[in-house]
Amino acid sequence: DVKVTQSSRYLVKRTGEKVFLECVQDMDHENMFWYRQDPGLGLRLIYFSYDVKMKEKGDIPEGYSVSREKKERFSLILESASTNQTSMYLCASSLRGSPPKETQYFGPGTRLLVL
Amino acid sequence: DQQVKQNSPSLSVQEGRISILNCDYTNSMFDYFLWYKKYPAEGPTFLISISSIKDKNEDGRFTVFLNKSAKHLSLHIVPSQPGDSAVYFCAAKRVTDSWGKFQFGAGTQVVVTP
Numbered sequence: 001d002v003k004v005t006q007s008s009r010y011l012v013k014r015t016g017e018k019v020f021l022e023c024v025q026d027m028d029h030e031n032m033f034w035y036r037q038d039p040g041l042g043l044r045l046i047y048f049s050y051d052v053k054m055k056e057k058g059d060i061p062e063g064y065s066v067s068r069e070k071k072e073r074f075s076l077i078l079e080s081a082s083t084n085q086t087s088m089y090l091c092a093s094s095l096r097g098s099p100p101k102e103t104q105y106f107g108p109g110t111r112l113l114v115l
Numbered sequence: 116d117q118q119v120k121q122n123s124p125s126l127s128v129q130e131g132r133i134s135i136l137n138c139d140y141t142n143s144m145f146d147y148f149l150w151y152k153k154y155p156a157e158g159p160t161f162l163i164s165i166s167s168i169k170d171k172n173e174d175g176r177f178t179v180f181l182n183k184s185a186k187h188l189s190l191h192i193v194p195s196q197p198g199d200s201a202v203y204f205c206a207a208k209r210v211t212d213s214w215g216k217f218q219f220g221a222g223t224q225v226v227v228t229p
Contacts, residue, residue: 103164
């Protein structure tokens with residue numbers, strides 16, 4: 001079974017703090033993704049990575065950065081947290097290739113509150 | 116601009132009846148579609164998929180229908196069970212798009228009542 005874990009289930013941070021969200025997958029997947037989920041907006045892609053040290057911007061990258069130093073680990077960084085970054089953050093991973101290989105497997109999510 | 120739309124934010128259905136969830140997309144190049152199910156405090160889990168070479172795919176109580184000309188897909192759950200109460204997301208992509216990027220809809224909250 002694919003397992004995607006996220007370092008925290010709940011986080012409370014203050015405006016201006018630097019925030020790190022960690023994601024680890026154990027299935028040797030090439031692709032990893034960070035989404036945020038907000039009511040009425042669904043899942044929006046922040047960044048994704050298709051290989052170690054490689055990253056691509058998603059639909060809403062502003063205010064975020066990412067790091068992928070090892071294949072199994074993908075970190076999302078909020079350089080200076082703001083209240084509009086309060087959200088549920090979901091990490092996902094998938095194999096590279098044609099569907100159905102590209103089915104994404106999600107972690108449990110991190111609910112971030114920025115005060 | 117959302118390319119995948121789920122216009123019903125919520126759906127209430129009686130146990131044993133059919134649940135029908137709808138999803139519309141605007142990009143005619145999309146040719147692969149997924150449905151995910153999400154319980155509170157958990158990540159979405161894959162439910163069922165369909166490729167544009169088919170118009171129907173069935174897996175147990177779940178059937179997905181694709182109408183390419185209308186750019187519309189639907190998920191049917193028959194019969195609905197209390198454990199089906201969850202948020203359902205549809206997702207779409209072009210097979211030729213790199214890196215497995217999907218566009219997701221906003222989700223439909225399904226509540227199955229006894």
